[in-house]
Amino acid sequence: MTFLEQEKSRREAAVQAVAKLVSTQQQALSAAQERVVTTRTRVTEAQSQIPSLEVAAAAADARVTELDAQIEAHVANEPESTIEVDDGKPPRRNPAWRVWKRQLDQLVARRDQARADAAAAHGAVSNGQRAVEQAQMDVHSAERQVSETTAALQSAQSTLKAAQQQVADLERWRTEIARDPLDRTALEQVASELSARAMVLQESLTLSRFQQEDAESDRASLLARRDQLTATLADFNSRIPGAQAELQATQAAVDAASAELFNFLDAGQ
Secondary structure, eight states, X not given: OHHHHHHHHHHHHHHHHHHHHHHHHHHHHXXXXXXXXXXXXXXXXXXXXXXXXXXXXHHHHHHHHHHHHXXXXXXXXXXXXXXXXXXXXXXXXXXXXXXXXXXXXXXXXXXXXXXXXXXXXXXXXXXXXXXXHHHHHHHHHHHHHHHHHHHHHHHHHHHHHHHHHHHHHHHHHHHHHHOSSOOHHHHHHHHHHHHHHHHHHHHHHHHHHHHHHHHHHHHHHHHHHHXXXXXXXXXXXXXXXXXXXXXXXXXXXXXXXXXHHHHHHHHHO
């Protein structure tokens, strides 16, 4: 009975842990579903702004076209810039040309402003389209999160159901064993179920022992390899001073030979 009590306590603790996980997954699912609704609303709002932005951009383009036509017509009607006089004096500025030029400058300024407004309007359309695309991406992300969270919740619920069934089985076994008078048929059923449970636990224990043996073998192999590498490194480190000394001696010999060669070449000159 002590074993059954201990096993029941362990299983009840597992049920509580899994139940907490289920609750957490349910909260996460609710949050993900709310995010889907929010992001879909953002898509609708962003899409609803596009038509008015496109209308504004088209109107700005039409205004630029209109001003271009006005400028073209105005340029075609340019008057003479000067007026000839009969008394031999130099030509004087035509007042009508001054008025024409002032009107042209005004038209050009309005046309430039219209172009800037059109560029801003098209930029607003592009920004609106990007906002729609981003909102749609957020919707897909939220829907994927809902799918993943739903799968995790279903898995946790299945685990919880299995754990609760195990607790119920343990309680039933404990009750049948403690029953007075004994119910032989029920006890035989309990014994059969306990035997099956024992076989499962024995198989799990055997597998765990094999895994432990493999892990210990791997650990021993790694330790042996570590010792081998440590010895190799120590041998390599012990050779470094001699190699450095040999390198220094070689460099000194090269320097001496170079100096001798330079001296010989200088003497030959």
